[in-house]
Amino acid sequence: MATPLNWFSTTESWLDDRGRGAWLAAMILGFIIFWPLGLAILFYMMWSNRMSGSFFCSRSTKPATRRMTNTQSSGNAAFDAYRDDTLKRLEDEQNAFQSFLQRLRDAKDKTEFDQFMNERARDVAAPASPEPKTV
Numbered sequence: 001m002a003t004p005l006n007w008f009s010t011t012e013s014w015l016d017d018r019g020r021g022a023w024l025a026a027m028i029l030g031f032i033i034f035w036p037l038g039l040a041i042l043f044y045m046m047w048s049n050r051m052s053g054s055f056f057c058s059r060s061t062k063p064a065t066r067r068m069t070n071t072q073s074s075g076n077a078a079f080d081a082y083r084d085d086t087l088k089r090l091e092d093e094q095n096a097f098q099s100f101l102q103r104l105r106d107a108k109d110k111t112e113f114d115q116f117m118n119e120r121a122r123d124v125a126a127p128a129s130p131e132p133k134t135v
Contacts (some may be wrong), residue, residue, distance in 0.1 A: 023050055 031038030
């Protein structure tokens with residue numbers, strides 16, 4: 001006779017063997033059949049870290065932030081020199097573009113500030129016109 005714990009562990013390993021899609025399908029079916037069941041499956045997936053990317057896929061889902069700094073040799077000196085030169089050129093272009101964007105932002109900020117100051121000076125210089133008195 002199968003115990004409930006044995007049935008649960010068998011079902012868990014069956015779903016683990018089939019991956020993320022099986023867990024998501026079980027959760028959706030649980031919501032359709034009886035919503036607390038779907039909620040329980042969702043909480044179990046979160047509690048057991050089955051919602052994290054490392055459980056479902058073997059490689060990291062985070063993008064590499066600085067792939068250009070990889071200096072591992074390929075074994076071909078000419079290619080390594082070309083790669084290093086190209087990466088340096090790309091880094092220089094990126095830095096130049098970032099400084100160009102910063103200059104654009106600074107120029108826009110200065111223009112907006114100058115416009116504000118001109119409007120403020122115009123408002124202060126212009127006396128409020130008195131309303132005509134009606135008798």
